[in-house]
Amino acid sequence: MERFTISLSDELATDFDQWIEARGYSNRSEAIRDLLRKEISTKSADQDQTIYSVATFSFVYNHHERNLAERVTTLQHEVHDLVVSSTHVHLDHDDCLETLFLRGLTQQIRNFAQKLSVETGIRHSSLNLIPVKVAALHFAHHAHFHPHS
Known part of the structure; x- marks a missing residue:
C-alpha cells in the first residue's frame, strides 16, 4: 500500500x-x-473505456401516448440480454415512472438508453452507469452474442 x-x-x-x-x-x-x-x-x-457495466435507466412518460407502452416493451425485448429487471410506478393519472436494471456491454447500454429516451412521449430520462469487472467475467461466459432481427 x-x-x-x-x-x-x-x-x-x-x-x-x-x-x-x-x-x-x-x-x-x-x-x-x-x-x-x-x-x-x-x-x-x-471516455468509453469501460467495457462492461451495470446500470439503471429511469424514465417518466405519459401512459396515454399512442402505442408508447408497446414501443417501450418492444425496445426492451430487442435487448433482452441487457434488461435484467424493470419496475413501474404510477405517478398520477397521466404519468408513470419506469426504471430498468441493465447489465452488459457499456456501449450497448448507452445505445439502448439513447434510443429509448428519444421515443415520443418520454418526458425525462436518466442513465446511471456503474463500471464493473466481476460482472464482466460472468457476462462474457453467459451472454448470448447474437444480432436481433
Whole structure:
C-alpha cells in the first residue's frame, strides 16, 4: 500500500470531516479511496473505456401516448440480454415512472438508453452507469452474442 500526504486549508478540512461523518466513514483514508475510485470509474465510463457495466435507466412518460407502452416493451425485448429487471410506478393519472436494471456491454447500454429516451412521449430520462469487472467475467461466459432481427 502506498501512502501520501496532502495539505488542506482549515476550512476544507472541516468541511471534509463533516462530509465524512455524514456518510459514516470511520476515517479520511476510506473516504479518499472511495472518492478516487468513483472519480476514476466515472472518467473511464465517460471516455468509453469501460467495457462492461451495470446500470439503471429511469424514465417518466405519459401512459396515454399512442402505442408508447408497446414501443417501450418492444425496445426492451430487442435487448433482452441487457434488461435484467424493470419496475413501474404510477405517478398520477397521466404519468408513470419506469426504471430498468441493465447489465452488459457499456456501449450497448448507452445505445439502448439513447434510443429509448428519444421515443415520443418520454418526458425525462436518466442513465446511471456503474463500471464493473466481476460482472464482466460472468457476462462474457453467459451472454448470448447474437444480432436481433
